[in-house]
Amino acid sequence: MMQQDTHPVGLRIRGGTKVYPGTVALKNADFDLRMGAVNVLVGENGAGKSTMMKVIAGVEQLTSGTIYVGDQEVHLASTEDAARHGIGIVFQELNLFPNMTVADNIFINREKTRYGVDIDRTAQREATRALMRRLEHDIDPDALVGDLKVGQQQIVEIAKSLAQDARILILDEPTSALSAAEVEILFRVIEELKRDGVGIVYISHRLEELIRVGDYITVLRDGVITGARSMQGVDIPWIVLNMIGDASKDFPKTIDHPFGPEVFRAEDVYLPNGSGGFSVNGVSLSLRAGEILGIYGLMGAGRTEFVETAMGRYPHARGRFTVDGQEATSPHVSDRIKMGLAIIPEDRKQDGLVQILSIRENMTLSSLGDLSTMGHLDLPRERQTVGDYVKQLLIKIASPENPVSSLSGGNQQKVVIGKALMTKPKVLLMDEPSRGIDIGAKAEVFRVMRQLASEGLGIIFVTSDLEEVMGLSDRIIVMSNGRITGEFTKETATETALITASAVGHAVTHQKETVS
Incomplete structure (x- = not known):
């Protein structure tokens, strides 16, 4: 068992209760946040994780209960209060200004000034470049945040917290939009912060990730803490048992059914990227009714741009789309919907909901x-x-x-x-459908996908989760640098083959033979 006195408690909640109209989000919770360690917080959506973090970050206040920072009782009435006590948070739903630059977002309300008179933009740019080097990214300090991909915006949000020198840092689903390589960078930064004595609260639905990165774990279910201990000896069945009461929720079993005729086809699709190249570079594929086609690749592979092009988001794109034998000649999204296309966008907050x-x-x-x-x-x-x-x-x-x-x-x-x-719809396009969804909700969504496919709906879903794409797909296409670089059946797909295909620049097809 880990010696807990090597990781002193930096923040405590005692008897924490938060009541909203119609629901009790947090019920008499006792929580210890240990410094120089990663404190993993896990639970299904609606379990109370985000509520607890908002209370610590000063966004919400407890209905009853007490918060201590060190040995001092505190009342965190605002995010400014929390920041004064060294508490920073990176929200799952990113809090950035899309019409402002990366540097301006990082230093918003804490601007570097020359003698307190005007903003020292040169100093802010240099500080931003240093933060980006630390995060191993080459994001332009002068780039507008609204022009960045979701994964890059997540990096900016993390940089914003690092710039505040927070002693307690809350990371809410920090890897949900990051590629595997970016996740490794984040983990290296976390190790560095731990060595500096920073106490980190880490929320994620990727259970293997929690076991890898966590030092302590707290499990919430319906606002109640159902388990809290050192991470040593914790495995996925223990987490699932405490999260949902049983270990039965898993990927749905495939519903065997025959595929129907071709319901969707894309031919020679090109999308210029504005810098002389292509975000989507000559992609052709087809989909049959009742088939689930997974598109796997890392961030920047062109997967999102492809499905958005299919929906008519980019009128300047070239190529041909047909839905149920009818060619899509109108570039308007509303007309694509009438033809039978529907999309679940990657960024639900900005593109999916009002x-x-x-x-x-x-x-x-x-x-x-x-x-x-x-x-x-x-x-x-x-x-x-x-x-x-x-x-x-x-x-x-x-x-x-x-x-x-x-x-x-x-x-x-x-x-x-x-x-x-x-x-x-006749064809459902799903871009990272499980982003930010817990293990229970994820299983429910995946069961619905299999059920819809068995009823004849054609589904194309984009994911960077290997287990997900292999567990759900009838067929898998891999994209890299805007191109299709691999195509696999359920029988021929292996994790090694998919990763290899996602890292190459030429097509690798393994539909007939087994991939070693």
Whole structure:
């Protein structure tokens, strides 16, 4: 057992309870945050993890209970209060200004100035470059954050916290948008912070990742702490048992069914990237009804750009798409939806939901025409339809009239999936569908995917998770640098083969023969 006195407690919560209207998010929780160590926090979506972290970060305040920093009782009334006590947080839903530069985002509200008169932008740029070197990234300090990929934005968010010299750092799903190489960089930074005595709270749904990086673990279920101990001796069955009460939730078993005719085809798709090259470089593929096609690759491979091009997001793209034999000639997203395409975007907060609208209004945004009669929205029918999808997708809500922003990340993702399914698509494009979803919600989403495929829906899903793509796909395509660099069946796919194909610049096809 790890000697706990080598990692002194830097922050304690005693009797922590947080009540929201209609729900108790945290129930009499006792939590110890140890310094110079990674304190892993795990639980299903809605278990209370984010609530506890928001309380520590000063975003929310406890309904009852006490917080101590060191031996001092504190009241963290705001994020500024928390920052004064050396507490920083990197939120899963990134808090960045897209119309400002990387450097300006990192130093927002803490600007470097010349004699307190004006902002020293040169100093901010240099400090940003130093942070990026530390994070082993070459992101331009003057780049607009809105122009960056989600994974790069996550790096900027982490740099923002590092710039504050936080003594307690909360990382909420920090690897959800990072490639495998970027995850390794983050882990090296975490080890460096631990050596400096920083106490890190680490939230992730990737259980193997938690076991690798964690020193202590706390498990939450329905707002109650169900397990807290040193990470030594902890395995995945122990975590799952404490998270959900049993170890039965896993990848769904394949529902055997025959595939139908071709339902989607892409031919010679090119998307210029603005710097003389191509984000999507000559991609051709097809999909049959009832088939799940996984597209695997690392960040920057062109996977997201491909599915977005299929939806008509980039009118300047070249190539040919057909849906159920009908060529997509219109570049408009609305026309692609009418043809039978639907997409689950990677960034649900920015591209999938309108945060100020209710759950009901978000779910029906793309299918209002189908729910209207003579130009008037049929509200009873809308409520009934939303209720049916809430049940089908097992979305945990108190009321469909609550704002969608009140839901946990996993339940928000299921709302986006419900919105897409309401358009009755023939082809469903899913970009990182399990990003930020816990083990239970992930299994539910994957079961729905298999069920939909068995009913004849063609599904293309993008992922950087090897276990996911191998466990769910009927066929796998690998992309790298905008090109298809490998194609595999369930029988021929191995982790080694997929990783190898994702790192090469030429096509490797293994549909007939076994990959060694």
